[in-house]
Amino acid sequence: MRAFDTMNPAAVTVTLILAACITIFSLEPLLLGISLICAATYFLMRNGRRHAAFHIGAIGMPLLFALLNPLWNQHGTTVLFVINQRAVTQEALVYGGVTGLRLAAVLYWFRNFSDLMTSEKLFYLFRGFSPKLALVFTMAVRNLSLFRAQMRKIQTSQRALGLYREGHLIDDLRGGMRVFSILLTWALENGIITANSMSARGYGCGKRSSFTFYRWEKGDVALLLTALVLAAAVIAGILSGALTWQFYPQRIPPAMTLQYFGAIAAYAGLAMLPVIYEGKEMLTWHCLRQSI
Amino acid sequence: MLVIRSEKIRRVLRVALPFAIMPAMVLLLPRGLQAQHYALVTFLMTGFxxxxxxxxxxxxxxxxxxxxxxxxxxxxxxxxxxLPVIKPITALTVLSALYLGPEAGFLTGALSAVLSNFIMGQGPWTPFQMLAWGMIGLFAGLLAKPLRRNRLLLYLYGMVSGFAYSMILDIWTTVWTYGEFTFRQYGAALVSSMPYPVVYALSNLIFLMLLAKPFGEKLARIGKKYGL
Structure with a gap:
């Protein structure tokens, strides 16, 4: 068992996308809670105490939604109190909280996804789909840092030429426009030169192979299959209506059947996968350090 | 699509299938489904x-x-x-579509959406942004001739695409918050997002005004220099 971020990117992507997509399309508070806890735990395991602002924003989401939803939602039968002749119902409050919970969980999953997927992993994924697209994508990523560096150079030289006045709004805007214009000329020209040298070296004649770090090993296949089977179980549960809550006009939770608990357990398994892989890795590291 | 021999029919299908037939299916299919699965269908269809x-x-x-x-x-x-508030992404997509063709425009728009979302935050809205910006580029490329000739038409296209972008994204907002799509809820979503479409339209206008002429000149210069 390897660390989660060294697994085959396709297996990792499928696991994360399935966990996130089921979260997006579900309104079951228990499932959403599990989803949020797993995603946030994984995020914390990878990042430690950094990104406090992100945590505050994400955790505040359910509260914000719970408070805002009753303002434009008048459904529900249990009136808590009345403001400005508008009834604030308990059902609307709960529904808002649940949608906020969903958004928070989804944000954590996507944040984890962007953290894990480095550009070379994305290249690997795109490559299977379309080599041309993969090339355009990687070159765009590379151009991003290239242009940033070039922009800094242009700015420095403009400043040295005395074309800037510090803290002057109009001058700043005009200077910014000029820098962008110079960058644009340079970027287009640089692109043409790159293309010319690529075709001079024979890009585009015949089929090409590309280098990659990633292979399919037994562990990758196992991860992919586990994720698919667990997700299939949850989706079957959702489609059969075992996880469907009714919020309006009255809150009716789904019946506590075997199917309900089965689907929830399957989802918990799916969402725990990254945490399990990461936790195992941390444990091994801890033991190795202990034995020194 | 390999079976169809006629080049013309294939070209029409390539645009019609993703942008006309599949959206129509999105609107018609869920009539029989539970409201809860509507968001799922929309999401999958867009991705597909x-x-x-x-x-x-x-x-x-x-x-x-x-x-x-x-x-x-x-x-x-x-x-x-x-950049804060005003974003040149639509203007640059439109310009590259004008001079490089509809496919290039679609690619520029769609890829800019994915890439910039790695900085701004990925989410379930990413496919919708890709589709919206991609389509703005695609149609700019298809209308390249009149748009290149008439500057006013180009500005108009920029402003309209600002509103169109917001309208496409509001389809997702509606489906995601209400779990279903009715025109009343869609209208409410459109109204509640009101300052943004205007900001989009204005920033497109500003950037097109600033960039349209120099961009064409720069490309022409490079064409002359490298003999394209």
């Missing part, structure tokens, strides 16, 4: 339409130069998206 259209590029001869220029324009618009 994108994949279908992008897969078409593999078999197309886009040319090395055009591919490289698309990557250059994508990187520039991602850099531009970090």
């Amino acid at each position: 339409a994108l994949l279908l259209f992008l897969a078409g590029f593999e078999r197309r001869e886009l040319g090395t130069r055009r591919m490289i220029l698309v990557s250059v324009m994508t990187a520039l618009s991602v850099l531009g998206r970090m």
Whole structure:
């Protein structure tokens, strides 16, 4: 068992996308809670105490939604109190909280996804789909840092030429426009030169192979299959209506059947996968350090 | 689509299938489904339409130069998206579509959306942004001739695409918050997002006004210099 971020990117992507997509399309508070806890735990395991602002924003989401939803939602039968002749119902409050919970969980999953997927992993994924697209994508990523560096150079030289006045709004805007214009000329020209040298070296004649770090090993296949089977179980549960809550006009939770608990357990398994892989890795590291 | 011999029918289908037939299915299919699955269907269909259209590029001869220029324009618009409030992403997509063709426009728009979202935050809205910006580029490329000739028409296109972008994204907002799509809820979502479409339209206008002329000149200069 390897660390989660060294697994085959396709297996990792499928696991994360399935966990996130089921979260997006579900309104079951228990499932959403599990989803949020797993995603946030994984995020914390990878990042430690950094990104406090992100945590505050994400955790505040359910509260914000719970408070805002009753303002434009008048459904529900249990009136808590009345403001400005508008009834604030308990059902609307709960529904808002649940949608906020969903958004928070989804944000954590996507944040984890962007953290894990480095550009070379994305290249690997795109490559299977379309080599041309993969090339355009990687070159765009590379151009991003290239242009940033070039922009800094242009700015420095403009400043040295005395074309800037510090803290002057109009001058700043005009200077910014000029820098962008110079960058644009340079970027287009640089692109043409790159293309010319690529075709001079024979890009585009015949089929090409590309280098990659990633292979399919037994562990990758196992991860992919586990994720698919667990997700299939949850989706079957959702489609059969075992996880469907009714919020309006009255809150009716789904019946506590075997199917309900089965689907929830399957989802918990799916969402725990990254945490399990990461936790195992941390444990091994801890033991190795202990034995020194 | 390999079975269809006529080049013309294939070309029409390649645009019609992702952008006309599949959206129609999105609107018609869930009539029989529970409201809860509506968001899922919309999401999957959008993703599928994108994949279908992008897969078409593999078999197309886009040319090395055009591919490289698309990557250059994508990187520039991602850099531009970090500006506060006004974003040049639509203007740059439209411009690259005008001079590099509809496919290049679609690619620039769609790729800029994915790439910049790695900085701005990925989410379930990413496919919708890709589709919205991609379509703005695609149609700009299809209308390239009149748009290049008439500057006012170009500005109008920029402003309209600002509103269109917001309207496409509000389809997702509606489906996601209400779990279903009715025109009343869609209207409410449109109204509640009100300041944004105007900001989009204005920033497109500003950037097109600033960039349209120099961009054409720069490309012409490079064409002369390298003999394209």
